[in-house]
Amino acid sequence: MALTLMDDLRMTKKLTILDIAKMAGVGKSTVSRVLTNDPKVKPETRLKVEQIIKESGFTPSKSAQSMRGGSQKVIGIITARLDSPSENKAVSAILEVIYRHGYDAVIMESQFDTQKTNEHLEVLRKRSVDGVILFGFTECDMSEVERWNERMVVIAMDTDKVSSINYDNNGVIRQALYHLSELSLTNIAYIGVDPSDKTTGKLRLDAYLNWCEEHELPPRFATGQLDHQSAYALVDSVLDDDIEAIVCASDTLALGVAKRLQELHREDIQITGVGGNELLSFLFPNIISINPGYQLAGESAAKQLLQQLDGAVNIAHLTQPLSF
Amino acid sequence: MALTLMDDLRMTKKLTILDIAKMAGVGKSTVSRVLTNDPKVKPETRLKVEQIIKESGFTPSKSAQSMRGGSQKVIGIITARLDSPSENKAVSAILEVIYRHGYDAVIMESQFDTQKTNEHLEVLRKRSVDGVILFGFTECDMSEVERWNERMVVIAMDTDKVSSINYDNNGVIRQALYHLSELSLTNIAYIGVDPSDKTTGKLRLDAYLNWCEEHELPPRFATGQLDHQSAYALVDSVLDDDIEAIVCASDTLALGVAKRLQELHREDIQITGVGGNELLSFLFPNIISINPGYQLAGESAAKQLLQQLDGAVNIAHLTQPLSF
DNA sequence: CTGTTAGCGCGTTCAC
DNA sequence: GTGAACGCGCTAACAG
Numbered sequence: 210m211a212l213t214l215m216d217d218l219r220m221t222k223k224l225t226i227l228d229i230a231k232m233a234g235v236g237k238s239t240v241s242r243v244l245t246n247d248p249k250v251k252p253e254t255r256l257k258v259e260q261i262i263k264e265s266g267f268t269p270s271k272s273a274q275s276m277r278g279g280s281q282k283v284i285g286i287i288t289a290r291l292d293s294p295s296e297n298k299a300v301s302a303i304l305e306v307i308y309r310h311g312y313d314a315v316i317m318e319s320q321f322d323t324q325k326t327n328e329h330l331e332v333l334r335k336r337s338v339d340g341v342i343l344f345g346f347t348e349c350d351m352s353e354v355e356r357w358n359e360r361m362v363v364i365a366m367d368t369d370k371v372s373s374i375n376y377d378n379n380g381v382i383r384q385a386l387y388h389l390s391e392l393s394l395t396n397i398a399y400i401g402v403d404p405s406d407k408t409t410g411k412l413r414l415d416a417y418l419n420w421c422e423e424h425e426l427p428p429r430f431a432t433g434q435l436d437h438q439s440a441y442a443l444v445d446s447v448l449d450d451d452i453e454a455i456v457c458a459s460d461t462l463a464l465g466v467a468k469r470l471q472e473l474h475r476e477d478i479q480i481t482g483v484g485g486n487e488l489l490s491f492l493f494p495n496i497i498s499i500n501p502g503y504q505l506a507g508e509s510a511a512k513q514l515l516q517q518l519d520g521a522v523n524i525a526h527l528t529q530p531l532s533f
Numbered sequence: 534m535a536l537t538l539m540d541d542l543r544m545t546k547k548l549t550i551l552d553i554a555k556m557a558g559v560g561k562s563t564v565s566r567v568l569t570n571d572p573k574v575k576p577e578t579r580l581k582v583e584q585i586i587k588e589s590g591f592t593p594s595k596s597a598q599s600m601r602g603g604s605q606k607v608i609g610i611i612t613a614r615l616d617s618p619s620e621n622k623a624v625s626a627i628l629e630v631i632y633r634h635g636y637d638a639v640i641m642e643s644q645f646d647t648q649k650t651n652e653h654l655e656v657l658r659k660r661s662v663d664g665v666i667l668f669g670f671t672e673c674d675m676s677e678v679e680r681w682n683e684r685m686v687v688i689a690m691d692t693d694k695v696s697s698i699n700y701d702n703n704g705v706i707r708q709a710l711y712h713l714s715e716l717s718l719t720n721i722a723y724i725g726v727d728p729s730d731k732t733t734g735k736l737r738l739d740a741y742l743n744w745c746e747e748h749e750l751p752p753r754f755a756t757g758q759l760d761h762q763s764a765y766a767l768v769d770s771v772l773d774d775d776i777e778a779i780v781c782a783s784d785t786l787a788l789g790v791a792k793r794l795q796e797l798h799r800e801d802i803q804i805t806g807v808g809g810n811e812l813l814s815f816l817f818p819n820i821i822s823i824n825p826g827y828q829l830a831g832e833s834a835a836k837q838l839l840q841q842l843d844g845a846v847n848i849a850h851l852t853q854p855l856s857f
Numbered sequence: 858c859t860g861t862t863a864g865c866g867c868g869t870t871c872a873c
Numbered sequence: 874g875t876g877a878a879c880g881c882g883c884t885a886a887c888a889g
Contacts, residue, residue: 225866236876241868251874268659272605273866276596276881283639291625297616304615304642313656315607316640318628332637335592437815468816491761492792492816549882560860565884575858597882600865 224267233261244269275337284514285333285341286316287326294460295484295503296344299364302507303342310515312339323350330354340514345373347407362514364506365408372517374510376501378408382416384499385456385481390424394454394479398447399430400440400466401458409435413458413483440465444473452478460484460498467493548591557585568593599661608838609657609665610640611650618784619808619827620668623688626831627666634839636663647674654678664838669697671731686838688830689732696841698834700825702732706740708823709780709805714748718778718803722771723754724764724790725782733759737782737807764789768797776802784808784822791817 226244230237235254242250243258261267275281284307288296304314315338319326326343330353333341340360343349345368354361355370363373389397404411414432421428431446433439440462447455455470455478457463463482470478482489485500550568554561559578566574567582585591599605608631612620628638639662643650650667654677657665664684667673669692678685679694687697713721728735738756745752755770757763764786771779779794779802781787787806794802806813809824 223866226868227866230876237867238869238877239875242875245868249874254874270600270866271660272596272600273881274868276594276600276883277866277868278881279868281596291615291628292618292621294616301615301642313639313660314641315637317638318625336595336637437812441815464812464816488761488788488812491765492788547882550884551882561882562861562884563859566859569884573858578859594882597865598884600867601882601884602865603884 224265226267226269229258229261229265229267232265233258280339280518281337282312283336283338284312284314285329285336285338286314287319287329287341287343288316289319289321289344289346291316291318294486294488295501298503299344299507299510302504303511306508306511307515312515319344319346321346321348323348326350327353330357340518342510342514345408347405347410359517360514362510362517364510372513374506374513375408376503376506378412378501379416381483381499381501382413382456382458383420385483385497386417386420388497388499389454389456389479389481392454392479395424395426396449396451396453397426397429398449398452398455399428399457400443400447400455400462401430401432402435402439402462403432406435409458417456435459435461437461437465437468441469444469448473448475454479454481457482460486460489463496463498464489464492467496548589550591550593553582553585553589553591556589557582604663604842605661606636607660607662608636608638609653609660609662610638611643611653611665611667612640613643613645613668613670615640615642618810618812619825622827623668623831623834626828627835630832630835631839636839643668643670645670645672647672650674651677654681664842666834666838669732671729671734683841683844684838686834686841688834696837698830698837699732700827700830702736702825703740705807705823705825706737706780706782707744709807709821710741710744712821712823713778713780713803713805716778716803719748719750720773720775720777721750721753722773722776722779723752723781724767724771724779724786725754725756726759726763726786727756730759733782741780759783759785761785761789761792765793768793772797772799778803778805781806784810784813787820787822788813788816791820 226240227237230240233240235258239250239254240258243255271281286300286303288300290296300316307314317329319329327350330341341357343354343361343363345363345365351368351370354363354368357371361371363371365376386397399414399417401414402410404414410432414430417430418428429447429449431443433443440457444466455466457466457480460482463480467480470476470480479497481497481499483499483501485498489496489498550564551561554564557564559582563574563578564582567579595605610624610627612624614620624640631638641653643653651674654665665681667678667685667687669687669689675692675694678687678692681695685695687695689700710721723738723741725738726734728738734756738754741754742752753771753773755767757767764781768790779790781790781804784806787804790804794800794804803821805821805823807823807825809822813820813822
């Protein structure tokens with residue numbers, strides 16, 4: 210009887226809402242009411258219960274709560290690559306936002322693999338997470354995606370099935386080109402990634418091509434993979450005695466280009482990248498890196514998702530009677 | 534009645550174990566048995582139930598399962614920095630192992646902050662995750678840690694409270710020094726991080742100092758922060774006309790050193806780092822980078838934890854009657 | 858082998 | 874205001 214409390218302190222036995230109720234000398238439902246901030250509880254009683262809860266270090270079982278219909282307060286994040294600096298920035302921003310709202314995150318890695326992505330989505334569905342933030346890629350299979358509706362936000366991929374946050378692919382390249390034009394540089398080449406990649410590939414290349422057309426400049430470009438090796442290898446193919454600058458689709462590519470130009474002693478050529486990579490600007494201070502606002506994108510995505518989730522909850526409440 | 538199946542297909546109503554039971558014309562416990570691979574089920578029945586499950590795309594509620602005493606099959610990972618290349622490698626390795634074992638991961642970031650770490654641990658405890666892999670750091674508060682016992686493995690931190698996986702801090706530095714000695718280089722300086730950091734700081738510096746003593750070489754070193762800027766700034770202080778090589782405590786530092794030496798046109802000096810950083814070897818092919826086996830560490834940590842969890846389960850089963 | 862029953866911990870009526 | 878009772882989806886004990 211009276212040993213209950215001592216017992217609990219002694220052995221870290223799992224406390225339940227019932228234990229708290231006994232200790233406080235009230236019914237379990239009253240404790241529940243306190244937990245759910247139900248106004249219909251005498252302030253006095255509430256205070257006492259809260260006291261006991263604090264003292265005993267009791268925490269309601271998430272499993273039981275979520276089974277009872279509540280949400281787990283968990284959102285899934287599927288990144289393409291865990292070690293991508295740009296995605297990392299976005300993820301950090303996401304985490305900060307959702308933590309602040311009492312959510313936790315389960316992070317997964319798609320490795321640009323459609324099947325893995327779908328497997329992850331499947332797992333997240335089974336775990337009934339509240340929502341998902343997906344870092345898109347071109348081959349991404351939309352069939353699984355649309356099942357999520359309001360409960361998903363994708364980053365860096367165009368789709369009208371779910372909400373999406375996109376970097377300003379066109380803007381970052383134009384910004385770079387504008388910057389170069391301010392420096393009176395006109396002979397500008399471009400090194401990017403294959404247009405089969407819709408965003409970093411096609412969109413950014415198009416931005417370059419459009420600019421060239423607008424300004425009646427002869428385009429000179431090459432595309433390949435998303436890594437520095439690829440860019441390194443492509444440099445020679447666009448190089449030309451009167452090239453004054455090379456615009457790169459990403460900082461990673463810029464790194465490869467810088468390396469090659471250094472070898473060729475063509476450090477007169479101005480390079481621009483995209484990403485705001487700190488390491489890049491340390492190694493090659495003269496490279497101009499446009500920051501596409503990854504952290505901002507992450508923050509936006511998180512806020513957007515949370516807002517949609519809130520909306521979904523409200524709608525659910527409203528339609529519950531109807532769906533009955 | 535007969536509409537049940539059509540209904541389910543129509544609206545993606547949450548299927549329960551009971552629905553499956555009805556469809557298969559069996560009791561709910563039989564379905565449960567199938568789910569839990571209970572041998573005591575007639576193969577024929579089992580097959581039929583499995584069939585229905587597949588067709589309906591039913592998935593048992595994790596929440597209910599875990600509430601009933603089962604584990605969530607989730608392990609928490611607390612990294613110091615999401616964007617640390619070395620930790621990333623380890624994390625990727627961890628993920629691969631645990632996915633293969635049907636576990637999922639919730640990843641958190643401590644940012645070398647004790648308080649955040651404890652908050653994360655608290656959250657993980659509330660969520661009753663099965664286990665935790667923690668990337669340690671020096672100021673890490675052990676008080677919260679020891680509560681986890683068998684259910685935690687720490688990486689890169691010495692402690693006897695819980696299992697720990699450590700990189701071979703001494704070994705990597707000695708390996709670098711040995712390599713240099715093979716090249717007949719004897720005038721070797723060291724750039725590391727402050728010894729207040731126990732592992733990357735003190736252990737690696739000690740390795741250097743010991744080597745010097747053993748080989749009767751005059752030590753020449755400087756320590757600072759863990760970033761390339763710091764290393765960059767420290768180079769001049771150890772530089773000397775007859776320095777032939779600089780051993781760095783990490784690849785990040787090596788990057789800073791390389792940058793500075795390049796500026797000074799002292800590319801004759803051999804640099805070594807630790808980390809197996811791919812970018813580093815791309816930018817500075819002549820830098821020797823010792824791979825401390827981060828992915829191996831991650832893999833080991835994950836396997837170790839899973840094994841301990843299995844053990845814990847068994848012990849729990851055995852002691853359950855006693856604790857009663 | 859299989860159906861029935863009893864909880865797990867919690868939120869939610871429904872009476873008091 | 875508050876306590877008793879019910880059910881969420883599932884597993885494990887108990888009967889057949």
